[in-house]
Amino acid sequence: MAERDRSSLLGLLLDHYEEMTGHLARRLGSLCLAEDVVQDTYLRLRSLTALPDIDNPRSYLYRMADNIALDRMRAETRRGRRFAPAELGLDQPLDEPDAETALEHKQRMERLSGALAELPPRCREVFLLHKFDGLSHADIAARLGISRSMVEKHVMKALAHCRDRLEL
Known part of the structure; x- marks a missing residue:
């Protein structure tokens, strides 16, 4: 993979940091978790040894972040971590x-x-x-x-x- 391709994706991630964090915060119900997922996306992107052919780099980054968020939610569920019920108006983890x-x-x-x-x-x-x-x-x-x-x-x-x- 060309370092230029990786660098352009990393730059795109930085350019869309707030937008992506907001998207993930709505999905996860937590700004802190969303920021963690964006950081994990950055780290995963840096660790890739090869990039596939990417038609839409922004969509690729969002898909990667969404997959990491999904993995995070599954892991939290397996650990038995409970989120505050939505009917209480709390849309964030109890330890937020x-x-x-x-x-x-x-x-x-x-x-x-x-x-x-x-x-x-x-x-x-x-x-x-x-x-x-x-x-x-x-x-x-x-x-x-x-x-x-x-x-x-x-x-x-x-x-x-x-x-x-x-x-x-």
């Missing part, structure tokens, strides 16, 4: 944070997403490989054909930028 905490979390995630979008492409790629994929600096350097020192500089720059944007 209160509305104010959820709103603060959402706003913080939006600021983080915006901060990541502001980074130069290579810096963002290095940061995501390190923080989301868990790759070491040496592994990233080898994968991208840059020095380990440059990887460290990109990671430090991204961390400082995100920290500054989240402290606003």
